[in-house]
Amino acid sequence: EIPTPERVSTSIQALEDILHPRRCTGRGYKVPDLNHVLRARLELMIGFLRLYKAARHTGWGRCADMMAIAAGKGAWLSRMIRQWTVLFCKNHDDLPTAEYGKFNSSVLEDEDLSNDIHLHLQSLGKWIRAExxxxxxxxxxxxQRFKLKKGISLRTAQRWMKRMEYRWQAEPK
Incomplete structure (x- = not known):
């Protein structure tokens, strides 16, 4: 599972090419189009591989532990660095993707649900409230119709109404 010394060297070069792509003119570097999480993970991987190579390819786990400690983290990051690096050494297109923000979708994206809410709010007349x-x-x-298990808070209702372009105002005194 641990990559060979040749694989380590080619992987270091591949990571350098990803993190510091050359300009078309051959002089200088372009800014890579990477998100912060991916860039940080690639930096950890290249640091780990350089450390492992400098240790003459001994102490795979110890080098990963040192990188995790240097990053202010613990055993989990050490394990992940090893995992990401092994996968990258096997296939240089296999980058450690970040799942952050991918699961943040709203229930309102369901058109049937959104239309049902619109119809209900319109049936209430001119004066409606988030309640x-x-x-x-x-x-x-x-x-039951939309397979929901619980209700929503008042604040969520206000967000949904704003997203559906409803406006409200305070009651006049």
């Missing part, structure tokens, strides 16, 4: 939406989402029919 109306909270109570509607709590109804058993709504939850």
């Amino acid at each position: 109306n939406l909270v109570h509607y989402v709590l109804t058993p029919e709504f939850q």
Whole structure:
């Protein structure tokens, strides 16, 4: 599972090419189009491989532990650095992707649900409140139809209404 010395050298070069791509003119470098998480992971991997190479290819786990400690982290990061590096050494297109933010989707992206809420709010007349939406989402029919297990908070209802372009104002005194 541990890469050969030749694989380590080619992987270091491949990581350098990703982190510091050359300009078309051959002089200088371009700024790579990488997100912060991916860039940090690649920097950890290249540092780890350089450290492992400098240690004359001994102490694979110890070098990963040292990189994790240098990053202010622990055993989990050490294990992940080893895992990312092994995968990258096998295939240089296998970059350690970050899942951060990929699962942040709204229930409102379901058109049927969104249309149902619109129809309900329109049926209430001109004066509606976010509380109306909270109570509607709590109804058993709504939850069963859209396979929801719990209701929403008042603040979530306000966010949904704003996203659906409803506006509200304070009651005049």
